[in-house]
Amino acid sequence: MSLPLFRRSLRSLAVAVAAIAAVMAVYIGMVVYLYDPEVNESLQLMQEAMPELFAAFGMANPSATLCDFLLNYLYGFMFTGLFALMGAYMAQRLAVGPTKDGSLAWLLASPCSRPRLAVTLIAAQVAVVLLTVLLLWASEAAFCEALFPGELDQVALARANLGLAALGLFAASLCFASGFAFQRPSVALWAGAGACILFLLMGLAGTVGEGLEWVASLSPFSLYDAYGLAAGEADAAAGSVGLLGASTALFAAGAAAFCRRDFSL
């Protein structure tokens, strides 16, 4: 791995990660603040009255505990969409953008082998995904402890967040692989980003439309089961391991494409 490139890659992503973390911290604070067993009951009534609307935003499950409440309002649509967006952004900053504007020439003109450059770019993305999950987790823990001391099931939330990291890595690896697999920059960016959006929409369609559950199950994002992970179910853990395996394969495919392809820089 090249340390200068690793530091440079983190720095180029830092502003976006800081902005995302700040916005999400505010949002998490608002969601935690909204948690009130009494209000929760009225929200559940609303959910029963308008199940499709709630399901459309990934809030289909009843929430009896603070942890369930967080999973319901954050992990269905918001965090999944966030990591899909982050995957596309990182691919643009580290792969597609430098190829398109020609600044990748400076990396290829350095005495670093292509595999070493690819591993460094992958390491930077893994670090950013893990850091983002940690920041989200820290925000959740801090707000929950400040407003409802001792009420959050930390272990259950930790399991859900580990799965979230696997989901984030999958989205990042998909966008990275597509970023180097295609010669045309617009295709390279949108093949990966488009697939992430499609998987997200498939998941939402499955929860909204009756009889469309099979659509959701076709999406690789469905391997991430936050409720199952929180409950400690083996199937949910296996799904997350599957996402990690797919991420490894996609990162390897992206690195192989980077090492073999021509760059007209």
Place this chain on the structure above:
Amino acid sequence: MGSAIEIRNATKDYGRGRGVFDLSLTVAPGEVVGFLGANGAGKSVTMRMLMGFVRPQSGSARIFGRDCFSQRAEIQKSVGYLPGELAFPGDMTGCSFLRFAASMAAVEGDGFRLGCKRADELAEFFELDPSVPLRSMSKGTRQKVGIVAAFMTKPRLLLLDEPTSGLDLLMQRRFVELVQAEKHRGATIMLSSHLLGEVEGTCDRAVFIRQGRLVCTASAGELTLDGVMGQLYGPQALQRHWGDGRERSAVGARSFEGEEVRS
């Protein structure tokens, strides 16, 4: 002693006559060679092949006996490169970019410090203020940053693609001085250009490429404007004049439209 650069029957075909075809070229260590060609003649493709950015479909490109694509990282320890189409990361200043380039290029313990020291000297020589964000620099100033990045490691081989593009006359003269100093140091230099003065002032010999094929080699002393023009563009291009240009362009337009309809 082996060649610094050795290209043997290399072909990289991008279709529609673009690319390089059956190109063979040798540059001896310590030699300064001008690589001349018109726009689109294949100069940059050759440079990219030497830098290991693209792989020839047939033939080979070697630097110091090593394959330019598969052994690129090893080769780059002793190569300085200035791209023809300069592009920098938009979020960096000249300083931060040069420090980054020095840290990427540093292969020995002291390499980074020496690279930064040399970069400071070169920046001063070219009257460059690198503290400015790269995106707000003029074309000429960014070219200076590129030149500093290419020369700061004191490489054994310099591949320079249209190096004086955007530089004013004084800076062009300083660039020629720098190339002469590097030549005196023993560096091998391959400099692509379509400017006669640049090649005359710096190179031992000039190699001409036209439509992706090597057409001839001449020593710097043999270069004349008409001779160079003839080799760069071909005798037919030189016979066109403005007087009958309007009639010719009308014919050209018709034939272009005809091609479009056919396609």
